[in-house]
Amino acid sequence: MSTLTAENLVVQRSRTGRRDPVHEVADELCSAVFGSLRRRDQREKGRQYVFGLLEAPGRKSIRNIAAQTGGVGAEQSLHHFISDSTWEWQPIRSALAQYLDQTTPLTTWTAQPMAIPRGGEQSVGAGHRFDPHRGRMFRGQQAFGVWFTSVDVATPVGWRLYLPQDSAGSLTADRSYEDCAVTAALESVLQMGLAPRPVLLDIRGIGTRPTLHRFAQVGLPVLARISPATRLLVTDPALPGHGAGTLAAQDVLRNVRALRSPVEWTDPLRPGMRRTSWVSAVRVMMPDPSPERRRHLRLVGEWNDPNLPPTELWITDLLRPAPAVLLRMTKQARRVSVASRHSVQEVGLRDFSGRSLSGWHRHVTMASVAHAARALAEFR
The missing domain is CATH 1.10.150 (DNA polymerase; domain 1)
Structure with missing residues (x-):
């Protein structure tokens, strides 16, 4: 920083x-x-x-x-x-993303919420807002930034401001906070003109199944953080829970604790410091009444302490990368979160x-x- x-x-x-x-x-x-x-x-x-x-x-x-x-x-x-x-x-945002990709090639996109506190309601989109990631109400604006992340750089290139349907016209309004978050990621990435790369997104507290379906429809890979209570189907016949119907994601991972392996990663909070987590990845499927929308996915669990429940749970349609690769990929979200806290104010993104x-x-x-x-x- x-x-x-x-x-x-x-x-x-x-x-x-x-x-x-x-x-x-x-x-x-x-x-x-x-x-x-x-x-x-x-x-x-x-x-x-x-x-x-x-x-x-x-x-x-x-x-x-x-x-x-x-x-x-x-x-x-x-x-x-x-x-x-x-x-x-948009042409300027696309040109910025392409310039960055030529300078330091893109690895992932990361969608990051940005709360903008306001004392009054004179600014566009301002009002009483609920931030599900912080679990509290605030007065102001809620925006989503889509960050370009590479090995060397993390910087925002795309934006969407949350405008509920009761405060905007039909061309700009969002049906929900979830709709705004997913639309921000999809529209920004698809308009940049770059080769597809995974999109990191936190969807705890918002709809997991419709979110994954929207990404699948446009062919964009996604790695999404989910709630421990998210219901899933185990698809590997060799694993506990197969054939038992839907299980909470935390229960799926508890059943495969013996399959965990240690993974080292660099802490973005302290550059150069190496940390170790335990990780496991399980083949799963989202329950869906529509057979054509049922897709094979992977549930990725991370444990900071092997004797406690998993620290983070992620779901992805990336079926080939090793669990260690997926875990290190999730740390880009942590890196963007750190960068946004320290640098957004320096250039007036909220101003x-x-x-x-x-x-x-x-x-x-x-x-x-x-x-x-x-x-x-x-x-x-």
Whole structure:
């Protein structure tokens, strides 16, 4: 994780007379990903906004961004560029993902929720929201980021804001929190133009069967964290529980404790530190009244302490990778969670205020470019 703050960036640039590595990468990124902006002035406004996100101390409001990059006179033009312009954000997100893949090849996608607390309800999508991953209500916005993860880099490239059907039109509303989470992952990944890679998603507390079905329909592999109570069918005749009907996932894993094996992995909380977990993978199937929707899956269990119940349970349609490979893959979700806690605020991903949904999308797109510049500068 980068230790450079916005204040340090400004001080370093003024003392040395040269741009720091983050600014150099940001310059390269802006040149590479803003090609869909047809007008030169739009490309310049995009560059100005990204650099303002990197430099402005505190909250990354348009006023603060303008103060860093163009003074008071720039505020109105930047506001128009974000909230009232007509440029499309998806081509920039796709170009960003493709640039990243050429620089440090993609290994997995990770869908990560982002709660955005708000004191009032003047911003698009703001209201009383329930965060199932934290188990509590809050006032504000709920968004989902889709993160590009490689061996060296973890950075967001796709976004969706949760808009319940009672607060938005039919073209943008989500039927449920689950619908928003899955749609964010599917739409973002399918629009990036990259070869299919596994999508990591936490679906505890939301529908397991419909989620897996939606991924299967479009041919995207998925590795999803599930609740211990999720009902499954054991399909391997040699294993306990076969033919016993549906069992809770935690019971399936308890029956195969003897098949666990130790796996080493690197802790993203403490880079360089190696940890050991015990892992087991079992062939299972989701119970479904429709035979054509029944698919072979694998239940992956992880134990931090072999004498206690499993720490995490995951289900996947990846049938060939070894259990150790799948376990290490799940740690990308942990890595993204750590990165988001430490870096999202640095580039103002939560800082857009306004009623414009398109303005929100344009802001988080520019903030994603700024975030990628930080991540790539650290990698280099």
